[in-house]
Amino acid sequence: MPERLLDPTEAKRFEALVLPHLDAAWRLARWLTRNEADAEDLVQEAYVRAWRFFSSLRGDDAKPWLMRIVRNCWFSRARTEAARGKHTSLEEAETEVETMLQSDAPDGAERRLIRLEDTALVRRALDGLPDEYREVLVLREVEDMAYRDLAEATGVPIGTVMSRLSRARKLLGERVKRLSVEAVDAAR
Amino acid sequence: MQHAEALSLIETYADGELDAARTRAFEAHLETCTACQQALDAWTAERKAVRTALDVGPAPQTLRDQVRAATAGAAMRRRSGLPAWAMQAAALAGVAILSSGATFGLMQTARDDRTQTLFDAHMRAEDPGRAIEVASTDKHTVKPWLDARLDFAPPVSDFAAQGFPLIGGRLDYVDGRRAAVMVYARRKHMIDVFVRPSGDAAPPPLKADRRGFHLIGWRHGGFDWWAVSDVDPAELESLHKLLESPPAPGA
Numbered sequence: 023m024p025e026r027l028l029d030p031t032e033a034k035r036f037e038a039l040v041l042p043h044l045d046a047a048w049r050l051a052r053w054l055t056r057n058e059a060d061a062e063d064l065v066q067e068a069y070v071r072a073w074r075f076f077s078s079l080r081g082d083d084a085k086p087w088l089m090r091i092v093r094n095c096w097f098s099r100a101r102t103e104a105a106r107g108k109h110t111s112l113e114e115a116e117t118e119v120e121t122m123l124q125s126d127a128p129d130g131a132e133r134r135l136i137r138l139e140d141t142a143l144v145r146r147a148l149d150g151l152p153d154e155y156r157e158v159l160v161l162r163e164v165e166d167m168a169y170r171d172l173a174e175a176t177g178v179p180i181g182t183v184m185s186r187l188s189r190a191r192k193l194l195g196e197r198v199k200r201l202s203v204e205a206v207d208a209a210r
Numbered sequence: 211m212q213h214a215e216a217l218s219l220i221e222t223y224a225d226g227e228l229d230a231a232r233t234r235a236f237e238a239h240l241e242t243c244t245a246c247q248q249a250l251d252a253w254t255a256e257r258k259a260v261r262t263a264l265d266v267g268p269a270p271q272t273l274r275d276q277v278r279a280a281t282a283g284a285a286m287r288r289r290s291g292l293p294a295w296a297m298q299a300a301a302l303a304g305v306a307i308l309s310s311g312a313t314f315g316l317m318q319t320a321r322d323d324r325t326q327t328l329f330d331a332h333m334r335a336e337d338p339g340r341a342i343e344v345a346s347t348d349k350h351t352v353k354p355w356l357d358a359r360l361d362f363a364p365p366v367s368d369f370a371a372q373g374f375p376l377i378g379g380r381l382d383y384v385d386g387r388r389a390a391v392m393v394y395a396r397r398k399h400m401i402d403v404f405v406r407p408s409g410d411a412a413p414p415p416l417k418a419d420r421r422g423f424h425l426i427g428w429r430h431g432g433f434d435w436w437a438v439s440d441v442d443p444a445e446l447e448s449l450h451k452l453l454e455s456p457p458a459p460g461a
């Protein structure tokens with residue numbers, strides 16, 4: 023396949039549109055890879071690909087486009103490394119949420135809410151969730167991305183984004199609750 | 211709108227994704243329903259807690275330098291015959307090795323140096339699109355934007371009448387924790403004012419200069435403040451005075 027080289031105008035455009043999203047790419051990569059060293063590698067790989075496929079960007083909002091490159095790099099890497107086996111798979115997570123919903127009190131009255139002081143627990147709980155839940159949570163909760171942009175970044179329809187995000191939030195809350203109960207038991 | 215429906219829409223409403231008609235109906239119900247108000251408040255507090263926990267801060271400076279150098283380098287090497295992306299990959303690998311050696315000495319002395327962090331943050335803000343995340347000269351726009359993203363409510367004032375118009379705000383980091391940044395204009399220059407609740411760490415005051423940039427820090431009203439800019443230090447002092455004792459409206 024012939025490479026399409028960037029002319030200086032395109033290079034400037036890349037700098038203006040894609041570089042400003044470096045922090046967002048880093049934060050997504052940090053949670054996908056679960057550590058900082060791999061996150062740096064992933065972001066570098068993603069920027070190389072973004073540069074190479076810059077012509078595929080439509081419009082001026084590069085954020086969802088770049089986030090999609092970051093997660094695609096991660097998914098192709100994670101498949102080869104079989105790193106995903108150690109954590110809850112999407113199927114297992116969906117089943118867990120279904121079970122939760124069936125046993126949940128009406129209006130979620132029994133649900134303990136995540137509090138500001140739970141930072142360490144939230145981080146541990148997030149690490150245990152499947153890739154598909156971690157990415158929507160980080161992109162929505164930290165990056166403030168709209169559902170439409172989440173759909174573009176993750177390559178699924180908007181309805182799937184909504185249900186996935188909602189389930190991811192519920193499961194995160196449940197896992198935080200479980201971790202805090204374990205912490206109390208361990209202290210006894 | 212019925213109560214059960216309103217409850218089920220809290221998530222979509224709080225995400226700002228409800229259509230206009232249902233937003234009106236939801237808000238009408240909300241005004242009359244304490245239970246829904248409390249549920250919405252609890253939901254919002256939970257989102258803020260999750261955001262705070264998951265926010266790992268900006269990309270490390272080394273990564274920023276590598277990506278920047280690689281993209282700039284590739285633009286210049288276009289005629290070398292190798293595909294741009296291959297040069298890119300080579301540049302990334304090369305710069306990674308170079309910068310880790312060259313910056314090592316600097317990193318040692320700058321470690322835990324908050325002053326350096328603040329200068330870096332101010333200079334980083336010169337990247338396109340980064341300086342201002344909420345652009346507005348109206349403090350009633352800037353303040354709610356910041357409040358919604360922080361676990362504290364920073365004081366926000368405009369001093370256009372005194373020659374320091376507020377032009378916007380953004381989020382940044384001091385010691386790895388989120389800080390509010392109010393951006394003021396001074397003629398053609400930009401002044402970043404970082405604000406964060408006073409912690410236990412050694413407080414300002416402080417004064418510092420780095421390569422034409424100046425920094426002053428102070429503690430006031432339960433907050434730590436730092437102003438960074440390339441304007442004259444005396445002008446930073448004037449802004450500091452205004453921030454400590456804002457003139458009465460109309461004065």
